[in-house]
Amino acid sequence: MNDMTKSDELLLDVNNIEVIYNHVILVLKGVSLSVPKGGITALLGGNGAGKTTTLKAISNLLHSERGEVTKGSILYRGKPVADLNPAALVKSGVIQVMEGRHCFEHLTVEENLLTGSFTRSVSRGDIAADLEMVYSYFPRLKERRKSQAGYTSGGEQQMCAIGRALMSRPETVLLDEPSMGLAPQLVEEIFGIVKELNEKEGVSFLLAEQNTNVALRFAHYGYILESGRVVMDGPAADLRENPDVKEFYLGMSEEGRKSYRDVRSYRRRKRWLS
């Protein structure tokens, strides 16, 4: 896990993008990042730091929320994503798993998975094989295949959402806050599966996560976002050891745990200085 990337091939290149919602609200103020092929890249930061917006800018879902990339460029395999609609983007291998799962509640788990293969024009047999592949990673989904997704547990819905994305046979998955609202044990389980998918199926991940601790254990490389800017980046192992990250995001310091109040004021000062 210590090697920074598995290969040097660049899949996604986000270059200094600025995003404005509703023509007035500036959310991203120049974010740059890159996702190498075969890696797990983590995008870290607190609430409102701009993680979700960054992912949506990449997957071209901003339009439907009245958001707009006003500066900078996003290239996928050297091609600007702005020219592609979400469907074309899914076809070219990028798919997003949205924050808060967003399963189709009234469809069964299996139907949910099948919608993931919407953009693919392959035979039924191939789709059935993909379905088996997804079930092999998420055996729990197989048990619940006939249940309406809305009635499954939060963890199962998260698995369903990831499984649905896998059905498009993606090269890169943009995974937004997979740990949200889940018990620590489930978070471990899901991150474990993400790692497995990365290693066995060669899927690259860009994951936005508030849970810095878990994310840095599973990711290869990390970016830390604060109020719409990347404030720090580096190999996950280095970030884990970085005293600032330790203090602000992992809640540890040389003198042991501190009160959150101290951390906050310190952090504010630090931002002023930088």
Added chain:
Amino acid sequence: MSAEFYFGIEVFLNGLMAGVMYSLVALGFVLIFKASGIFNYAQGIMALFAAMTLVGFQEGQIPFAHLFNAMFGTEMHHFGWHMNAFFAIILALGVMVLFAILVEKLILKHLVNQEPIILFMATIGLAYFMEGFGDLMWGSNVKKLDVGIPQGGNFWIEENTAFLGGENFYGFYLDTLDIYATVIATILVVSLVLFSQYTKTGRALRAVADDHQAALSVGISLRTIWVIVWAIAGFVALVAGIMWGAKSGVQFSLSLIALKALPVLMLGGFTSIPGAIIGGLIIGVGEKMFEFLIGAPLLGGATENWFAYMVALVFLVFRPQGLFGEKIIERV
């Protein structure tokens, strides 16, 4: 059994058949509401427009003839041929598909993510535009629609059921057109349900109905889905237009059948296809039976006009999502 009893059954059967017609109109609303969250005020006008277009093709009318005549002083009205009903229906269907594409291109595309009320207002505008446009295109006179479905009382049924009720009973009087309408509507509904349950596109339709954003994120194109849904709604409107048009002529009042669909929707739920069907049947049977049993003998009649709305009101109070409205899934 007395003749009165069999007469009651006849009323019941007629109610069922009227109900199927209501369902047909309600279905158009449900389809669009489910897929795009839009209450399509123009559904009734779409039925009228479809029926007018069908008659126009059948009679070989020249579209916009009145406009041309007024502008250039010409005297043209007809191409001078009559089209086979089957081809005319296919062509009218083509026009409704074209209409769906235009609605998406000119209206829906620009109103993505707007409040439902704004979309609703847009469909009101659309309704009035189409009303005028239809008149301009095909003329506003009352037209006769005949696609070859036999009309009038069905003598076979009447003769073969006459023995049931003794001396004062002459058999069930059922309109052949209604029977045809029932069969056609049933086929239409069954195929729609099969389509939405078992095809890839149908699954995508339901996915969009559930969660726009998520559908977009897995690469389902909302715009394509909207065109498909409006085209299907146009098709349903065409069928409803044919049935109602054959019954009472193609004229403006045809578009008011939409008003009959509202109580059906409240009863059945805005999001349920089976709800639209069952709701239509309940309203159809309910209003006829109420008139027959209570309205005519006790209240002086004419209860049919308001009975449906009363039922709908009661439902709104006690079961706002309707009989079959999608259960709001809430996990505790």
